[in-house]
Amino acid sequence: MNTTAIDSETSVITQTQIEVWIANYIAQLCKIKREKISHSTPLSNYGLDSATAVQLSGDLMDWLNCDIDPSLLFEYPTIEMAAAHILILLGNTK
Amino acid sequence: MTQAAQMITSTDTINTGASAEAIQAHYDISNEFYALWLDPSMSYSCALWEEGDSLEDAQIRKLDLHLQQAQATNKNNLLDIGCGWGALLNQAVSQFGVKTAVGLTLSAEQVDWIKSRNAESNRDNISVHLESWEHHTPVAPYDAIVSIGAFEHFAKSRTSKTEKLKAYRKFFAWCHSNSTNDCSLSLQSIVYENYNEANPNPFVEEIFPESELPRIAEITAACEGLFEIVQLRNDRMHYAKTLQSWYTSLRKNRQMAIKLVGEKTYKFYEKYLGVFVVGFHIGTVNLVRLEARKLPSIKLDA
Numbered sequence: 001m002n003t004t005a006i007d008s009e010t011s012v013i014t015q016t017q018i019e020v021w022i023a024n025y026i027a028q029l030c031k032i033k034r035e036k037i038s039h040s041t042p043l044s045n046y047g048l049d050s051a052t053a054v055q056l057s058g059d060l061m062d063w064l065n066c067d068i069d070p071s072l073l074f075e076y077p078t079i080e081m082a083a084a085h086i087l088i089l090l091g092n093t094k
Numbered sequence: 095m096t097q098a099a100q101m102i103t104s105t106d107t108i109n110t111g112a113s114a115e116a117i118q119a120h121y122d123i124s125n126e127f128y129a130l131w132l133d134p135s136m137s138y139s140c141a142l143w144e145e146g147d148s149l150e151d152a153q154i155r156k157l158d159l160h161l162q163q164a165q166a167t168n169k170n171n172l173l174d175i176g177c178g179w180g181a182l183l184n185q186a187v188s189q190f191g192v193k194t195a196v197g198l199t200l201s202a203e204q205v206d207w208i209k210s211r212n213a214e215s216n217r218d219n220i221s222v223h224l225e226s227w228e229h230h231t232p233v234a235p236y237d238a239i240v241s242i243g244a245f246e247h248f249a250k251s252r253t254s255k256t257e258k259l260k261a262y263r264k265f266f267a268w269c270h271s272n273s274t275n276d277c278s279l280s281l282q283s284i285v286y287e288n289y290n291e292a293n294p295n296p297f298v299e300e301i302f303p304e305s306e307l308p309r310i311a312e313i314t315a316a317c318e319g320l321f322e323i324v325q326l327r328n329d330r331m332h333y334a335k336t337l338q339s340w341y342t343s344l345r346k347n348r349q350m351a352i353k354l355v356g357e358k359t360y361k362f363y364e365k366y367l368g369v370f371v372v373g374f375h376i377g378t379v380n381l382v383r384l385e386a387r388k389l390p391s392i393k394l395d396a
Contacts, residue, residue, distance in 0.1 A: 054368030070368035
């Protein structure tokens, strides 16, 4: 996984970048082709279990260098919704 | 996940719960490791949150709730079953005027921790024993009993519903026999909610070896005729928030944690705390807190 931390204080992260990161992560983990993953479909449809969701949110935290609740993908169950929420979090933490 | 644990390596016929070894596998990792992500009182159980609380505030609020529910103010002899690192014992003697507070735990690290603090502060009103409730003989009957995060370990995994109920009833019967007539009991436990015991989660079993969580209905059935339930509350979102706080602190102290316990254990805990945040958030498990009052013994031939 690409989890090299970025400096969220200086870099401007876009919703698209976060969505692509999550989609790539799920494609790799669930062994699904990237283009088969919809950004507006609940991720549970791809067989994402709670342990994987927690791992994903942990790696997202490392990448974005911010705090994210491990229940992110249950509260915001699509890639679009999750990315939008993270963008708000990043705005609030600056 | 829970505070100190309580169970037995019993030779009797009721299969009552996780062994001391199983308990120690979870709780005796390293006090320093737990101190990295718990609050200063080392409370390792669900807090009680109000707006604006720090974790420490919310943990103290939780201790106060249980001491109030156990009607502990100015009592002579309080028992804490599964006392963890002694936070409730401290609060009982320092804030509630309890004369003597006794803690039971199966974790040797927790006993050492409490004894060293007793020695530091030269206090003799707190005592701690490395033993299960079942093997404990009180000096005098208890007039207040609290148990936070121990009930989770009272039934062994993969036991039948009947055996589980017997184990729980044995606990309430023990409390009934070893208490004064004005004794109140305050209990906190994780319970199964939207969970299928027929298809257990192997990761949960790995976290708490040999233990099986209760259901609320099993707890209420087990205390019938021994203790009457005065109030009961479900606080699963309080546990999601508590776990979230632990999870964030553990991750912030990653380097030190790995130094203390190694990367494998660190990752295990990170995963376990995160998975439980989700479990409480979506209601796979719940958190029950209940107050119960001792019922007088009924003499049928009277």
